Amino acid sequence: MKAVRFGETGGPEVLRLEDVGIAAPGPGQIRIRHEAIGVNFIDTYHRTGLYPLPLPSGIGMEAAGVVEAVGEGVTRFAVGDRAGYCSGPVGAYAEAQNVPADRAVKLPEAMSFDIAAAAMLKGMTARYLLRRTFPLQRGQTCVIHAAAGGVGQIAVQWAKHLGATVIAVVGSDAKAEIARALGADHVIVSAREQIAARVRELTGGEGADVVYDSVGKDTFEASLNSLKPLGMFVSYGNASGPAPAFEPGILAAKGSLFFTRPTLMHYTRTPALLQETADDLFGVIASGAVKVAQPARYTLADAAQAHRDLEARRTTGSVVLVP
DSSP states (O other), X not given: OEEEEESSOSSGGGOEEEEOOOOXXXXXXXXXXXXXXXXXXXXHHHHHTSSOOOSSEEXXXXXXXXXXXXXXXXXXXXXXXXXXXXXXXXXXXXXXXXXXXXXXXXXXXXXXXXXXXXXXXXXXXXXHIIIIISOOOTTOEEEESSTTBHHHHHHHHHHHHTTOEEEEEESSHXXXXXXXXXXXXXXXXXXXXXXXXXXXXXXXXXXXXEEEEOSOGGGHHHHHTTEEEEEEEEEOOOTTSOOOOOOTHHHHHTTSOEEEOOOHHHHTOSHHHHHHHHHHHHHHHHHTSSOOOOOEEEEGGGHHHHHHHHHTTOOOBOEEEEO
């Protein structure tokens, strides 16, 4: 089968489409024939070595497709089932992959593979951020960075569905229009506005209850300064590089703030938690409360170009590879 692999860390050019073999699924595994493969920022972290992998390695953690073989002891899935995964194993940029059955989820019949691959990782991330890390309540105010991105678009809609006031932060006027169309109450264009000062202005000087920040280094100070006393800084990504180290005392000085660096893996650490998270996501999509736009499609052979476009922020919403 065809699979994208890399033997050294670096830019998108290190990604190579290769012919590889695939074994029968082992005990507790299923083999999923991929119909659509999610492209996510964590893939670029693996490629560059920010999150190191043993090399050579496959890449990608999310895909949707059809179960074509099951290993010994698997009872949750049968051949022909629609299934997906979004938290590994690494190697999703391929025509098929063997996956532990307890890390896979069942997909609704009505959901297309493209939407599933576009929504699982980003949507389940939005779900744990808004429903578990800082359970957003009606009447609270949240700041969502990268609001026109994959996670951001889902988070803006879901936050509005929960009754929150949403302050969306984006990088351009074109992306501001996307955030407004999704229902954001206020939009800050970071290229020309001071984020924290604008948040203070919009909240009558009080600040936000929570900031969901996937940007990292470039927005760290602004996020800290956007919070009200006892607010929470949720740092869940590194699009501009890792957030800097800081002295814990700064949290006290700025209002007894809370800071957390969560990951999806810990919030979906059991099969039951994983399926619950997925079902909650699939439910808000089915209800129409959260709409997922048709993702940009690239062929598997164009994985390097997909990474270039993602890192250059030329994409909005989600990106999938099609085998």
